[in-house]
Amino acid sequence: MIQPFQLNPAQAVTKLLETAKPQQQATPAEMTNSFGQYLEKALNSVDAQEKEVHKLNDKYLIGEVDVSQVLIASQKAELSLQLTTQIRNKVIDAYQEIMRMSV
Template identity: 30%
Template sequence: MIISSATNKSAASAYARTQSGTSLADAVTSIDDNTTDETSTSFGETLQSAIESTVQTGKDTEAKAASGLSGHGNLTDIVTSISQAQIVLQTASTVRDKVITSYQDIMRMSI
């Protein structure tokens, strides 16, 4: 995880406010105000980006496999691409399973 200097400043200023007796609500509001739109992304945007990356990896792998079948591809590139696509697919399947499990756990909660 890469931590930006803006995050470090926000954390340091929040810590300083907690030491000086500033309320937690004021500290949280201040942290939210210091967050820039350039560095923050929503969960949906992150998920959308991951899905697009997965689809693009699959398309690239299919293109390399097709060029290999026609006799124009490099065998090392093809095998590497297929291995990468396999890892991406396994990751996507694991994330999907975790989301389904989380949803099922939420549905079992009593309100």
């Protein structure tokens, strides 16, 4: 038999307060490092996708993989590259806007 779910209001408030506890604030240097690491991982991922497309293309030429696999990998890599380009453009725009600000 399935037992009915009962929620004690005090438990609900306690759980809510536990999740609402303030997180440890990161320093600007730590935030810069984590953002830099995030960008590095993203760029490495795009690079890995490009390399995978080249490997699949070579395998296609010798008949080991189907053309659909090459096309799918190619489209994924192209979308990743387009996203990376758009992010770069937004970062450059933000930097230029910051540089135009008067202090």
